[in-house]
Amino acid sequence: xxxxxxxxxxxxxxxxxxxxxxxxxxxxxxxxxxxxxxxxxxxxxxxxxxxxxxxxxxxxxxxxxxxxxxxxxxxxxxxxxxxxxxxxxxx
Numbered sequence: 001x002x003x004x005x006x007x008x009x010x011x012x013x014x015x016x017x018x019x020x021x022x023x024x025x026x027x028x029x030x031x032x033x034x035x036x037x038x039x040x041x042x043x044x045x046x047x048x049x050x051x052x053x054x055x056x057x058x059x060x061x062x063x064x065x066x067x068x069x070x071x072x073x074x075x076x077x078x079x080x081x082x083x084x085x086x087x088x089x090x091x
Contacts, residue, residue: 026086031059
């Protein structure tokens with residue numbers, strides 16, 4: 001695990017989440033971005049008008065959001081939509 005001293009605590013927690021959950025196939029990074037932004041899943045659910053259980057499933061990669069919901073999540077979290085997805089090509 002590469003940890004740099006420039007990471008703030010939220011980014012550090014997100015990095016730990018990624019490295020200690022190798023069993024799940026990750027498609028989206030919504031849970032990580034929520035940690036970085038300091039927003040809870042319940043807050044995101046309320047902002048989207050969705051059930052908190054739906055957001056929990058999305059955050060745990062058990063379900064994937066519709067593209068329109070993914071776009072809205074990016075707007076709510078004030079990030080580029082691409083930051084919510086796991087890259088498929090290693091550079």
